[in-house]
Amino acid sequence: MVDLIAAAAAVGQPLRVGVIGAGIMGADHANTLRRSVRGAEVTAVADVDLDRAKAAAAGATAYDDAFALIADPAVDAVLIASHDSVHAAQVVAAARAGKAVLCEKPLAPTLAEGRQVLRDIGATGEALLSLGFMRRFDPGYVQLQQAIDDGTVGAPVLVHNISRGVSGAPNATSEFSITGSAIHEFDVVPWLLRSPVVEVSWTAPRRSSQVHEGLQDPQVIHLRTADGVLSTCETFLNARYGYDIRCEVVGETGAISLTEPARVRMDAGQRHGIGYAADWRPRFADAYRIELQAWVDAVLAGAPTPLATGRDGVAASAVAEAVITSMHEGGRLTKVELP
Template sequence: MTKHGTLGVAVIGTGRMGADHVRRITEVTSGARVAAVVDIDAERAKQLAGRIDGCTAYSDTAAAMADPDVDAVLIASPGPAHEAALLQAFAHDLPVLCEKPLTPDAASALRVLEAEQRLGHRRVSVGFMRRYDAEYLKLKELLDSGRFGRTLMLHCKHRNVATPPGFTNQMMINDSVVHEIDTTRWLLDQEITAVTVLRPTPSAAAPDALSDPQLVLFETSGGSVVDVEIFVNCGFGYQVQCEAVGESGSARIGDGHAMVTHSGGRWGGEIDQDFVTRFEEAYDREVQRWVDATRRGETEGPSAWDGYAAAAVCEAGVRAQATGERTPTGLVERPAFYR
């Protein structure tokens, strides 16, 4: 439960995502306020805090978490800093919304799992925002209903206009395909057991040393197969699409309008470019749900286990990318704590 009527949130990291979350909590979210901001760039944190009543700027994460006005933590710093911030939050028993990745690798993610289990209760929600997108929620509801029978395949597309300088092949998995990893696990309620990566001749628009596009294949514990086209320099727009193929029908989202269904010889649907704008409502919904749950004294949403599973599959994906071979994911057994 909160110490105050309004949830006081410390936002760790004030780069693009952190600053956007500060804006969201201040202007969109109800029941919360930004009580502290933290950044290694002390001047940037100070300037941001100066625009928010009652907000204190810090350059030290531990000091921010010890602030008596802080009830919860939103981590939006670079991935390598997440483990230390999470462990500090556990030391104060503070609820956390952690932007993906939970941590950059499976070993550190396992350490976070162990630390959270020692607390005896969940404190971490991981920011896989597609689970809060209206279209994905509608697709999840359809698949869970069993209307089209067992889901046999998912066909996914993930396209970006262009990549920033320094974007690597490994980042195609760790920064981009990671979203399809989580949505696959969530939509199907299955674990990913193996990954294969196919690399066609690169596009002429691909930067030197970047193999773009790629086709990533997942095998799942329930016998489904998932293909992901990842094309991060397509040049024409930001597109995220997913088609689920069931035993007696299919459903597709991401066409720029509502879900389209195909079943019984009929098709139908309703007509209704950057990831921040495409998923803006999902981010809004995610943060509001986290705030509401935290104020109730609860933790919901993607767990630290989901963060670990994504990290483990990413590691297998990077190995498959390098070798061209089918690569088992090797997840540890899921602890009863996360079931």
């Protein structure tokens, strides 16, 4: 399949992408592919809700069966943005069909399932698989990594991460805060430092009065990478005031940090201020666009993609599992079972 795609690209034919999942993320990806990514064509969309699939397909083929989309000969590559619980089966099916696949995080709901996916698809399937950890393509994070590599602030000693949202899902659990939100830090910290996370611990302040009893929000997680750097990760799903992502790297001779992109400046009622994004889409719009372009370009060229790999996804899940263990065991320092 990859050779056929490269041959088609050589004569100017686009990469025909099928999108699985037509919720907020999948519909956004379909729109970005259509409007902002060169060399791509959305030829099919699948969702368990056929009407929602048709709306996101915008005239392309719509399915209510993800596996029918994967089998469609008019689909060269598959983008998976469905519910986390079905990622594993869909990744395996796409890889076995010989189709390049970009799967939104996580690769699977648990570490064991993620490892089983890699066993099921083998080395050939791994070469077709990319994971959607989009922060690796965010211009701010890219500049942070470059500054670290250049030694601009000396050797890193601390990394501080803050991830705050307006409101979490109504049924969010303490564990979901880790696997669905903090997992981005579990990927970006070792990516920034070029060193794997080897031990973790979990702690938390009093629970916010704005959330239900089944959710500890906020949470604070400590990560130690193999190079000895300590990272703090605050995750606060229900911070209410806006979507706010921060990262500061403290080195031996200085510090560097992300600044929140200004979307709207307001001057009214004798007040001056900057408006926050309501969710992740405006904040990471550039990252998603750049990531999708990099994926399409690599698949068309028959080259390895620069995106996170299946093994990166399993590594992040290993960190998440260790953090959940620490949470259930009173914050005990917990070793990460590296893949």
